[in-house]
Every structure is written in C-alpha cells, then in structure tokens.
Amino acid sequence: xxxxxxxxxxxxxxxxxxxxxxPGCGIGxxxxxxxxxxxxxxxxxNDIAVISGIGCTSRAPGYLDMNTLHTTHGRALTFATxxxxxxxxxxxIVISGDGDATAIGGNHFxxxxxxxxxxxxxxxxxxxxxxxxxxxxxxTPYGAKAATTPYGNIDPSFDLVELAxxxxxxxxxxxxxxxxxxxxxxxRDGMEHHGFSVIEVLANCHTQxxxxxxxxxxxxxxxxxxxxxxxxxxxxxxxxxxxEGKVITGLMYQNKERPEYTDxxxxxIERVQAKTSAKAGSGK
Amino acid sequence: MSSDRxxxxxxxxxxxxxxxxxxxxxxxCRFYAGYPITPxxxxxxxxxxxxxxxxxxxIQMEDEIASMxxxxxxxxxxxxxxxxxxxxxxxLKMENIGYAYMxxxxxxxxxxxxxxxxxxxxxxxxxxxxQQARWGTHGDHPTIALAPAxxxxxxxxxxxxxxxxxxxxxxxxxxLDEVLAHMSEGMRVPEPSDYHLVDRxxxxxxxxxxxxxxxxxxxxxxxxxxxxxFRFHVTGLNHTKTGFPTTNPDICQSEEERxxxxxxxxxxxxxxxxxxxxxxxxxxxxxxxxTARGARGAVDEARKQGIKVGLFRAITLWPFPDKAIYALAxxxxxxxxxxxxxxxxxxxxxxxxxxxxxxxxxxxxxxxxIPPSEILSKIKEVAKNG
Ligand code: SF4
Numbered sequence: 001x002x003x004x005x006x007x008x009x010x011x012x013x014x015x016x017x018x019x020x021x022x023p024g025c026g027i028g029x030x031x032x033x034x035x036x037x038x039x040x041x042x043x044x045x046n047d048i049a050v051i052s053g054i055g056c057t058s059r060a061p062g063y064l065d066m067n068t069l070h071t072t073h074g075r076a077l078t079f080a081t082x083x084x085x086x087x088x089x090x091x092x093i094v095i096s097g098d099g100d101a102t103a104i105g106g107n108h109f110x111x112x113x114x115x116x117x118x119x120x121x122x123x124x125x126x127x128x129x130x131x132x133x134x135x136x137x138x139x140t141p142y143g144a145k146a147a148t149t150p151y152g153n154i155d156p157s158f159d160l161v162e163l164a165x166x167x168x169x170x171x172x173x174x175x176x177x178x179x180x181x182x183x184x185x186x187x188r189d190g191m192e193h194h195g196f197s198v199i200e201v202l203a204n205c206h207t208q209x210x211x212x213x214x215x216x217x218x219x220x221x222x223x224x225x226x227x228x229x230x231x232x233x234x235x236x237x238x239x240x241x242x243x244e245g246k247v248i249t250g251l252m253y254q255n256k257e258r259p260e261y262t263d264x265x266x267x268x269i270e271r272v273q274a275k276t277s278a279k280a281g282s283g284k
Numbered sequence: 285m286s287s288d289r290x291x292x293x294x295x296x297x298x299x300x301x302x303x304x305x306x307x308x309x310x311x312x313c314r315f316y317a318g319y320p321i322t323p324x325x326x327x328x329x330x331x332x333x334x335x336x337x338x339x340x341x342x343i344q345m346e347d348e349i350a351s352m353x354x355x356x357x358x359x360x361x362x363x364x365x366x367x368x369x370x371x372x373x374x375x376l377k378m379e380n381i382g383y384a385y386m387x388x389x390x391x392x393x394x395x396x397x398x399x400x401x402x403x404x405x406x407x408x409x410x411x412x413x414x415q416q417a418r419w420g421t422h423g424d425h426p427t428i429a430l431a432p433a434x435x436x437x438x439x440x441x442x443x444x445x446x447x448x449x450x451x452x453x454x455x456x457x458x459x460l461d462e463v464l465a466h467m468s469e470g471m472r473v474p475e476p477s478d479y480h481l482v483d484r485x486x487x488x489x490x491x492x493x494x495x496x497x498x499x500x501x502x503x504x505x506x507x508x509x510x511x512x513x514f515r516f517h518v519t520g521l522n523h524t525k526t527g528f529p530t531t532n533p534d535i536c537q538s539e540e541e542r543x544x545x546x547x548x549x550x551x552x553x554x555x556x557x558x559x560x561x562x563x564x565x566x567x568x569x570x571x572x573x574x575t576a577r578g579a580r581g582a583v584d585e586a587r588k589q590g591i592k593v594g595l596f597r598a599i600t601l602w603p604f605p606d607k608a609i610y611a612l613a614x615x616x617x618x619x620x621x622x623x624x625x626x627x628x629x630x631x632x633x634x635x636x637x638x639x640x641x642x643x644x645x646x647x648x649x650x651x652x653x654i655p656p657s658e659i660l661s662k663i664k665e666v667a668k669n670g
Contacts, residue, residue: 045515046515049511069360071520075379083357086361108346269341
C-alpha cells in the first residue's frame with residue numbers, strides 16, 4: 001500500500017475517547033479495520049450512517065464521527081432499512097454483536113438478506129453476550145461455559161456464513177481479529193458491494209467468554225482464534241479431515257447479479273409515474 | 285405527480301382507512317412501513333399504491349417491530365413517516381415507540397382498535413387500547429393521541445397528527461376503531477387551504493455549534509437530518525444535549541422533565557373536543573370515536589324526552605382535557621361514559637372531575653358498537669336517580 005498513513009482521528013470523535021471496552025477487546029480491532037476500509041474507499045463521512053443495536057459492539061458508532069444511530073436491542077437493521085430506503089444514495093453500515101444480530105435480531109437479519117438491500121452488516125462474533133454478563137448466544141460453541149450454561153452449552157450454534165447465504169445475502173465473508181489486514185480488505189469489499197453484505201468477524205471476549213473457558217486474557221483468546229482459522233484459499237486445498245475443527249475465513253460468497261432492493265423500488269417508482277402521467281395525459 | 289383516488293368532483297366515498305392514507309400523503313408523508321394486520325391493512329394497501337406515485341416509498345417489513353424501527357430511521361433523514369397497526373401489533377411496536385420518545389423522533393402511528401387482549405376479536409370493534417396508547421411503552425413520557433369520529437375529521441386529524449409530531453418531535457398516535465376504519469362515508473376532500481402543514485424546525489447554527497438536544501432554542505430542540513453535514517449521534521440511552529449517553533442524575537432528571545413539559549405545557553390547547561348541547565346540561569356524556577356518533581343520537585333522543593343532557597366529544601384522548609372536564613363537572617350533576625372497553629377513559633373523567641358525583645360507564649366488549657338505546661337507558665337511569 002503506497003497510500004498515505006490513515007488519519008484515524010479524522011474519523012473518530014476524539015472527545016469520546018477513551019472507549020468503554022475492556023483492554024484487549026477485539027471490537028477495537030474491528031473499528032480500526034472499518035476506518036481503514038472507509039478511508040480506502042474514499043467515502044465522505046457526511047454520507048455514512050453507522051447503526052447498531054445493543055451490546056458491547058453496539059457502542060462502536062458513538063466513537064465514529066459520522067451519522068450514528070444506537071438503536072434498540074436487535075433492531076439495528078430495521079432502522080437501517082428505513083434510513084437506506086429514504087436516502088438510497090447514502091452508505092449504511094450496521095455493526096452488531098452475535099446475540100444482537102442473530103438471536104433477538106434474527107428475523108430482521110434473514111429478511112435484510114432476502115431483500116438484498118444495499119447495507120453492510122458487520123457481525124462481531126465473540127460467542128457470548130458480553131455487556132449483560134456472559135450469557136450464551138446463538139454462536140456459543142457446544143459444551144462451552146457461560147453464565148447461563150454452568151454445566152456446558154447444549155444449544156447447537158449458528159454458522160453465520162451459511163445462514164446469510166441461505167437467506168439471500170449477496171456478499172458473505174468471514175474475518176477474524178488476529179488478521180486485521182484481511183479483515184480490512186473484506187470489510188472494504190463488502191462496503192463496496194452493491195447489495196446486502198455480511199461480514200462475520202471472529203472476535204475475542206476474554207472477559208466474559210474467555211474467563212469461563214480457560215482463556216482469561218486477550219492474547220490467549222486471540223491465539224485460540226488464530227489457531228482455528230484457515231484462509232479460504234488454503235482451505236480449498238485441504239481434506240475434510242484436515243478441516244475438522246477449523247473455521248474458514250475469507251470471501252465465502254458473492255453474487256453481483258441479483259437486483260438490489262432500493263434499485264428495484266426506484267424502477268417501480270419510474271414505472272408507476274410513467275403510467276400515472278400517461279393516464280393523466282390521455283384524460284385531458 | 286399527485287393523483288388521489290377521487291373522481292375529480294371533490295366528493296369521495298372512502299372507508300376510514302383510505303381516508304387516513306390519503307390524508308397522510310397530503311400531510312407530506314413519504315415513507316410508510318407496515319406489517320399486515322386486520323383491521324388496519326387497507327391503510328397499507330393504499331400507501332403501497334399511492335406512495336410511488338408521489339415519489340415516496342412503501343415497504344412491507346418482516347414484522348411490526350421492524351416497521352416501527354424503519355419509520356424512525358426514515359424520519360431521522362428528514363422524511364415524514366408513518367406506520368399503521370392494530371391490537372397485538374400495537375403491543376409489538378411499543379419498544380420502538382419508546383425509542384422515538386427518548387430520541388425525540390417525529391413519526392405517526394395509527395392504531396385501528398379491535399377487540400382484545402391478545403388476538404381477541406380481529407375483525408370487530410374495540411376501544412380498549414386507549415390506556416395503552418398513554419402508558420404502553422415503559423418509562424415516563426408524554427402522549428399525544430387523537431381519536432376522530434367522522435371521515436372529514438379523520439382526514440384533518442391525520443394531518444394534525446403529522447403536524448404535532450413535527451412540532452413536538454414525538455411519535456403521535458392516531459386512534460381509530462374498526463367501525464370507523466371500515467365504514468364508508470361521503471366526504472368532501474379537504475383542500476390544502478383547509479389546513480396547514482408543519483415541518484420540524486431545522487437548526488439555524490453551523491454543524492460545529494449544533495447539538496441535537498440543545499434547549500437554548502426552547503423545550504423542542506431544532507432537529508437536523510442525517511447526511512446534511514451535522515454528523516450527530518442518536519441513542520435510546522439517557523443522554524445529554526450532545527446526544528451521547530449519560531448517567532448524571534441531574535441531567536437525566538431535567539431532560540426527562542423537559543420531554544414531558546414540551547408537550548404538557550400546551551396540554552390545554554392540545555385538548556380538542558366538541559361540545560354538543562352542554563350549555564344547559566345536567567348530565568354530560570364523555571365519548572370518542574365511533575361510540576361518540578351513537579352517543580349523539582342518544583342525546584337527541586333524551587332531549588326529546590325532556591332530559592337535559594349533552595355530549596363532550598373528545599377528539600384528543602391525550603393529553604386528557606383535565607381543565608375542561610373539571611369545569612364541566614362543576615356544572616353538571618353526573619357523567620355517563622360509554623366506551624367499547626371495560627372502563628378506561630372513565631378513570632380519567634373521575635380523576636379530572638375531582639368531585640363526589642355519579643360517573644357511570646356503559647361498557648361493551650363483545651365486538652359490537654354500543655347501541656344508542658343502551659346509552660339512552662343509562663342517561664334515563666341517571667336522570668331518575670339524580
Ligand atoms: S465484555 Fe467482552 S465484548 Fe465487552 S468490552 Fe469486554 S471484552 Fe469486549
């Protein structure tokens with residue numbers, strides 16, 4: 001990259017720092033990659049809305065010097081859909097945690113995927129409800145300990161990539177906090193993609209997840225993530241046995257053909273107005 | 285590109301739901317999000333047809349919660365927005381209605397009341413959500429809720445709902461009932477000269493000097509739109525004038541008080557009602573919505589029989605007309621309060637009357653309107669005992 005160094009403070013609300021996250025929390029890495037992606041795209045920060053629900057991750061918009069909206073638990077995509085429908089030329093980014101996006105917000109998630117509305121959703125997946133005290137989420141691994149699984153988790157977990165693909169998202173990627181460069185590239189491409197983009201980011205919550213699962217510091221937890229992930233290109237050459245227990249990162253799916261929702265609505269308006277004016281003309 | 289669904293004569297024969305939709309377009313509503321639910325669905329049908337004609341947008345969301353979130357999002361970008369629902373849908377919207385109060389985002393919520401609780405009587409009249417309109421979402425908040433009774437009044441009240449939401453930066457409820465919503469009535473469509481439109485006050489300061497909850501300009505702070513260079517933050521947490529969260533007890537206290545005061549200081553002016561034959565009345569009826577139409581018939585009949593009775597027809601449910609009811613209570617001997625619920629607004633009449641006097645309800649929850657004959661019987665009973 002021959003580009004000038006990124007002026008992070010230009011994109012941040014410096015007066016809101018220091019942030020409220022635990023030292024070493026993975027969310028900070030995601031915010032850094034987001035800024036890098038936006039800077040790379042050259043987007044005007046006046047034209048960007050960053051929208052979140054409730055949880056540790058959902059505090060991210062408050063630190064970004066953009067049009068920011070901290071909504072109700074699980075509902076970020078619903079507000080974002082209203083923003084995007086009303087101002088379809090603007091950039092709308094949603095940032096959510098795993099519980100926010102796929103438990104209480106699960107219905108909104110699959111329908112935003114289905115519509116293929118041009119919103120980028122970043123799901124910071126740290127396998128736990130951090131802010132409310134470490135309860136298990138739809139992505140907590142089988143057997144893991146959480147505040148509400150003192151005997152180990154018996155709930156099966158979601159594969160967010162498969163969920164997004166199955167529901168109709170047209171850009172689906174998985175990144176991880178141990179590889180900021182790859183994350184930034186995937187976020188950038190997801191933001192540029194014209195349609196609904198989902199980027200799952202595997203992140204560490206050592207405070208709530210790690211502490212209960214023998215990984216109570218950030219480094220141990222990030223190592224755990226780093227040892228599990230395999231980049232897509234490498235994974236493609238591996239056997240199923242070799243992939244056992246691994247999580248594949250990279251661009252998992254992209255479809256540039258499917259129509260985007262606000263484009264479809266704009267076409268509908270054109271069609272309706274042409275018909276209405278033709279009718280008005282013939283009636284005179 | 286306007287093309288309302290009238291035939292050009294200016295006289296239309298619309299059902300109440302259609303009136304709401306056409307009036308919303310006239311009020312400048314350009315975004316609607318909804319979810320199918322009886323008996324309010326026709327509002328969505330008309331909005332789906334009409335909005336693209338005027339360059340607006342309609343979306344059918346995945347559920348009621350989503351519809352409420354979407355209209356708040358659209359409104360934050362400066363677009364007047366509305367949703368409509370009934371019964372269980374109104375319950376589902378409550379979470380985000382609370383958000384709109386807290387973040388002070390203008391929007392309009394129509395509730396076509398049906399029988400309840402729960403799924404209740406989906407296709408039949410109810411008036412049992414009136415206290416929910418007041419207190420449905422958690423936490424303290426002011427409420428503006430309108431309950432028109434005639435089609436032309438539904439049209440003008442819909443416009444008023446938008447105007448008040450813009451003026452006070454709050455969600456405003458338009459409370460119809462199934463009978464009004466599905467009844468067709470001849471009406472002359474109000475002309476733009478018959479009403480005025482209100483838009484939210486925009487900031488007069490530069491983005492650098494702008495705060496989304498800046499009370500230097502009064503209890504209703506000027507409101508910027510997203511993407512206009514102001515880059516402000518909005519949250520449902522208690523916040524300071526900057527829009528950022530706070531737990532400072534003094535600021536939480538003063539801001540919550542301001543959010544109530546901004547509406548309640550105008551409570552008397554907001555309380556719209558029609559007095560019918562109340563001047564010499566000894567008995568007053570308090571009624572609203574379609575029940576008030578039947579009550580008027582009962583008043584006429586009772587007058588023929590020599591009973592001095594009149595009708596206080598509330599058009600504004602909330603803020604409750606405390607002063608007007610208090611003054612009326614001093615002049616009359618008794619109140620009769622017919623409503624299609626088991627006694628909701630009667631509690632307010634009792635509270636505002638503040639007197640030891642007969643205040644009796646006529647209450648039906650079987651999914652049928654209250655027959656004027658039953659209101660008449662109650663009037664006669666009260667007259668005899670008084
Ligand atoms: S609780 Fe977990 S997710 Fe929340 S800030 Fe701490 S480490 Fe991050």
